[in-house]
Amino acid sequence: MRSAKDFFRPLAVGAPTPLTQVPARPSRVIHFFDPSNPKMAAKVPGLVGTVDVLLGNLEDAVKADRKEAARAGLVEIARATDFGQSTQLWTRINALDSPWALDDLTTLVTEIGDTLDVVMVPKVQGAEDIHYVDRLLAQLEAKAGLTRPILVHAILETARGMVNVEEICGASPRMQGLSLGPADLAADRRMKTTRVGGGHPGYLVRTDPVDGDVQGERATAQQDLWHYTIARMVDACAMHGIYPYYGPFGDIQDVVACEDQFRNAFLLGCVGTWSLHPVQIEIAKRVFSPSAQDVAHARRVVAAMGDGTGAVMLDGRMEDDASLKQCLVIVELAERLSQTDPALAELYAATTVPEEG
Ligand SMILES: CCC(=O)SCCNC(=O)CCNC(=O)[C@H](O)C(C)(C)COP(=O)(O)OP(=O)(O)OC[C@H]1O[C@@H](n2cnc3c(N)ncnc32)[C@H](O)[C@@H]1OP(=O)(O)O
Ligand SMILES: O=CC(=O)O
Ligand SMILES: [Mg+2]
Numbered sequence: 001m002r003s004a005k006d007f008f009r010p011l012a013v014g015a016p017t018p019l020t021q022v023p024a025r026p027s028r029v030i031h032f033f034d035p036s037n038p039k040m041a042a043k044v045p046g047l048v049g050t051v052d053v054l055l056g057n058l059e060d061a062v063k064a065d066r067k068e069a070a071r072a073g074l075v076e077i078a079r080a081t082d083f084g085q086s087t088q089l090w091t092r093i094n095a096l097d098s099p100w101a102l103d104d105l106t107t108l109v110t111e112i113g114d115t116l117d118v119v120m121v122p123k124v125q126g127a128e129d130i131h132y133v134d135r136l137l138a139q140l141e142a143k144a145g146l147t148r149p150i151l152v153h154a155i156l157e158t159a160r161g162m163v164n165v166e167e168i169c170g171a172s173p174r175m176q177g178l179s180l181g182p183a184d185l186a187a188d189r190r191m192k193t194t195r196v197g198g199g200h201p202g203y204l205v206r207t208d209p210v211d212g213d214v215q216g217e218r219a220t221a222q223q224d225l226w227h228y229t230i231a232r233m234v235d236a237c238a239m240h241g242i243y244p245y246y247g248p249f250g251d252i253q254d255v256v257a258c259e260d261q262f263r264n265a266f267l268l269g270c271v272g273t274w275s276l277h278p279v280q281i282e283i284a285k286r287v288f289s290p291s292a293q294d295v296a297h298a299r300r301v302v303a304a305m306g307d308g309t310g311a312v313m314l315d316g317r318m319e320d321d322a323s324l325k326q327c328l329v330i331v332e333l334a335e336r337l338s339q340t341d342p343a344l345a346e347l348y349a350a351t352t353v354p355e356e357g
Contacts, residue, residue, distance in 0.1 A: 026341070060184075199257065
C-alpha cells in the first residue's frame with residue numbers, strides 16, 4: 001500500500017497529476033459497441049448525445065480473430081468522431097492475462113489517449129491488477145504527453161475480485177467505478193445459471209404450508225440473485241468515493257425484466273448500467289434518472305427542513321436530518337443530469353417548489 005502522502009503523486013515522470021475526486025459526470029448508460037463491426041461502428045456518430053458513455057468493447061463478444069480490427073476500429077472512430085460535451089468515450093480492454101491487453105493499452109493511450117475518459121478492466125482479481133494498470137497508464141500518458149489522467153473502471157466478475165472488492169476500489173486515485181459482471185461471476189462462482197444477468201425462476205421463497213398441507217397451494221416469489229453482490233459493491237464504492245454500476249442484461253427481448261433489474265440496482269445505489277443493444281438505451285436513461293415525482297417530493301422536503309435539522313411532518317410522514325440527506329441525493333442528481341439533458345432539465349424545472357408567502 002502506498003503512503004497517504006504519495007497516493008496522489010504521478011506514477012511516472014511527466015504523467016499528469018492524479019485527480020483527488022472522481023468527476024461526477026452523468027453515466028446512466030454505458031453503451032457497448034464492437035468497433036470491428038461495421039454496422040455498429042456506423043451507428044456511433046448518431047448515438048453521440050443520446051448516451052452518456054460510448055464504450056468501444058475489445059474483450060468478450062469480440063471474436064479472437066477480430067481483436068486487432070476492433071482496436072484499430074476504435075482508434076479510427078475516436079479520431080473521426082466529435083463526442084461533444086455530454087458523451088464520454090470509454091473502452092473495455094482485454095483481460096490482463098490475454099495476449100491483447102498490453103497492445104490494447106499501448107495503442108489506445110498513445111493514439112487516442114486525449115479522447116479516452118475511462119478504461120474498463122475486466123476480470124479484476126485484486127489490487128495488484130489495478131496497480132499494474134495504474135503504473136502502465138502513467139508511463140503511457142507521459143509518453144503521449146497527456147495532460148489529464150485516464151481513469152480506471154473495474155469489472156467485478158470473479159469470486160476473488162468480490163472478496164477483494166474494498167481493496168480494488170481503493171487501489172488507485174484513478175479508480176472511477178465498478179460494474180457487476182454477472183455472466184463471468186456466475187461462471188467463476190460455479191452458480192448453476194445459464195444467463196447474462198437477471199433473475200432465475202428457481203431462485204425463490206415459498207410461503208409455509210397451511211395446516212401442514214405441504215402439497216397445497218403456496219405462493220412463491222422469485223428472489224434477486226444479485227442483491228448481495230450489488231449491495232456489497234455499492235458499499236465498497238461509497239466507502240472509496242467511486243461509482244457503482246449494474247452491468248449487462250442479456251435478454252434483449254425482455255425489456256420488462258431488464259427494467260426491473262436496472263431499477264433494483266438504481267434503488268440500491270448504482271448510478272448507471274450497460275446497454276448492449278439500442279433498445280436498452282432508453283430504459284437505462286429513464287431508470288437511472290430520478291422520476292419527476294421523486295424530485296418534486298425531495299425538493300419539498302429540502303424546503304420544509306429549513307436549516308436541515310430537527311423534524312417536521314409532511315403528508316403524514318416524519319422528515320428529519322436523515323431523510324433530508326436522502327432527498328439531497330435525489331435533488332443533486334437531478335441538477336447534475338439537467339446540465340447535460342435538456343429534456344430532463346425541462347421536466348425537473350416544472351417540479352420546482354414555489355417560494356413560501
Ligand atoms: C455477457 C458479458 C459481457 O461481456 S456483455 C458485453 C459484451 N457484449 C456486447 O457488447 C454485445 C453488444 N451487442 C451486440 O453484439 C448485438 O446487439 C447483439 C446482442 C448480438 C444483437 O445484434 P443484432 O442481432 O444485430 O440485433 P438487431 O438485429 O436487433 O440490431 C438492430 C440494428 O442495431 C444494430 N446494433 C445492435 N447492437 C448494437 C449496439 N450495441 N450498438 C450499436 N448498434 C447496434 C445492429 O447492427 C442493427 O443495425 P442495422 O439496422 O442492421 O443497420
Ligand atoms: O462482462 C460482463 C459479464 O457479465 O461477464
Ligand atoms: Mg465478463
